[in-house]
Amino acid sequence: MPAVVGIVNCRNYELAEVEQAVERLITSLGGWQAFVRPGQTVLLKPNMIGPRPPEQAATTHPAVVQVIATKLREIGCTVWIGDSAGGAIGGIAPTAQALKVCGFEAAAQAAGAEIKSFDASGVVEVTSKFFDFKPKYHLAAPVFQADVVINLPKLKTHSAAIYTGALKNLFGLVPGLGKAEFHRQAPTNELFAEVIADINRNTPITLTIMDAVVGMEGAGPTAGDPREVGLLLASTDRVALDAVACRLIGLDPAVVPIVQTAYERGLGELAAANITFTGDYAEQPVVHGYRLPAGKKRSNPKVAKFMLNTVVNLFKTRPQVNQERCRKCDICVENCPVEAIDPQSKLIDYSVCIECLCCHELCPHGCVDLVRQNKLANALMGLARRMHK
Numbered sequence: 303m304p305a306v307v308g309i310v311n312c313r314n315y316e317l318a319e320v321e322q323a324v325e326r327l328i329t330s331l332g333g334w335q336a337f338v339r340p341g342q343t344v345l346l347k348p349n350m351i352g353p354r355p356p357e358q359a360a361t362t363h364p365a366v367v368q369v370i371a372t373k374l375r376e377i378g379c380t381v382w383i384g385d386s387a388g389g390a391i392g393g394i395a396p397t398a399q400a401l402k403v404c405g406f407e408a409a410a411q412a413a414g415a416e417i418k419s420f421d422a423s424g425v426v427e428v429t430s431k432f433f434d435f436k437p438k439y440h441l442a443a444p445v446f447q448a449d450v451v452i453n454l455p456k457l458k459t460h461s462a463a464i465y466t467g468a469l470k471n472l473f474g475l476v477p478g479l480g481k482a483e484f485h486r487q488a489p490t491n492e493l494f495a496e497v498i499a500d501i502n503r504n505t506p507i508t509l510t511i512m513d514a515v516v517g518m519e520g521a522g523p524t525a526g527d528p529r530e531v532g533l534l535l536a537s538t539d540r541v542a543l544d545a546v547a548c549r550l551i552g553l554d555p556a557v558v559p560i561v562q563t564a565y566e567r568g569l570g571e572l573a574a575a576n577i578t579f580t581g582d583y584a585e586q587p588v589v590h591g592y593r594l595p596a597g598k599k600r601s602n603p604k605v606a607k608f609m610l611n612t613v614v615n616l617f618k619t620r621p622q623v624n625q626e627r628c629r630k631c632d633i634c635v636e637n638c639p640v641e642a643i644d645p646q647s648k649l650i651d652y653s654v655c656i657e658c659l660c661c662h663e664l665c666p667h668g669c670v671d672l673v674r675q676n677k678l679a680n681a682l683m684g685l686a687r688r689m690h691k
């Protein structure tokens with residue numbers, strides 16, 4: 303059976319526009335009755351990476367959350383909206399602050415839904431299968447208490463993981479500071495991809511609806527730039543949805559460790575030939591010129607691994623605090639899982655740094671730059687820029 307991905311146009315975040323788009327999208331997948339029944343409790347899990355206002359495009363837009371919550375309330379469901387923010391401020395995850403700043407509290411109020419902070423809603427212990435450094439771990443209890451879970455990711459690039467969407471959005475089910483601990487224990491992209499695959503394996507998700515009305519390009523998941531895409535995507539297959547979203551932004555999903563690993567672990571479909579489309583599109587749409595994070599490659603080159611490693615190392619970037627712009631808030635220091643950032647000077651000890659890029663991701667002022675170290679690579683990039691002028 304091929305996987306089905308629905309894609310519809312949605313020009314902006316006005317409620318009427320989003321409402322019509324969501325209805326077209328869900329109708330194309332069989333209608334709401336294919337997913338929910340009156341009387342059920344439905345958990346909506348948006349991307350709430352931190353206290354970021356919607357216009358930054360780092361989080362799922364509250365209009366998408368509100369429209370879906372309102373529809374589910376009309377059907378007769380109890381609706382929960384829940385997540386746990388990334389990072390820590392003053393030693394605690396900024397979930398309460400993020401629920402306000404991201405607009406989810408207001409969306410819940412408007413729709414008659416209930417907010418669930420995953421840092422204060424209890425946990426369920428699950429076992430790991432795809433990694434061995436932790437035989438058991440905990441995920442937020444509401445995801446197991448709800449009858450139906452709808453995953454609501456945002457289309458974004460990611461400086462460490464290249465791309466973040468449906469699969470990676472479930473990392474928010476790890477409450478509070480447990481996320482930093484996972485980053486410390488799974489310091490490579492490959493091992494972290496196994497963590498994400500395992501969380502997805504352990505999690506009963508009925509449907510994923512992706513907000514790609516305005517995505518984030520460049521240095522995502524928080525320091526990139528908003529990019530108008532004008533689409534909503536949905537599928538019951540998270541791997542297929544991520545594969546389609548990657549191709550949408552001109553990226554081969556096979557080079558994204560989280561997507562490729564989930565596919566290899568049997569969590570969904572990746573091959574374009576095995577994915578069909580419904581909604582406003584009969585075939586794969588593509589947004590041209592979508593900017594990837596610095597140093598990330600679009601395609602899976604058929605070159606020897608040695609050559610690939612050489613090129614990757616040549617253009618590799620690493621985090622560096624911009625001393626002129628830094629406001630000394632210490633959020634990067636608090637959130638570094640291996641204590642690699644000096645609290646006074648904010649200099650990074652690269653012999654300790656595991657390149658998780660949490661500092662880059664969580665700095666609220668965009669002051670952790672990704673800097674290319676190789677002088678030859680810098681000269682080549684400078685030359686390329688001059689030639690394109």
Ligand code: SF4
Pocket residue numbers: 623624627628629630631632633634635648664665666667668669670
């Ligand atoms: S780099 Fe960013 S997070 Fe770190 S202290 Fe400076 S402003 Fe705060």
Ligand code: SF4
Pocket residue numbers: 621637638639640641642643650654655656657658659660661662
């Ligand atoms: S310095 Fe930044 S990239 Fe390096 S380990 Fe710490 S948080 Fe991760």
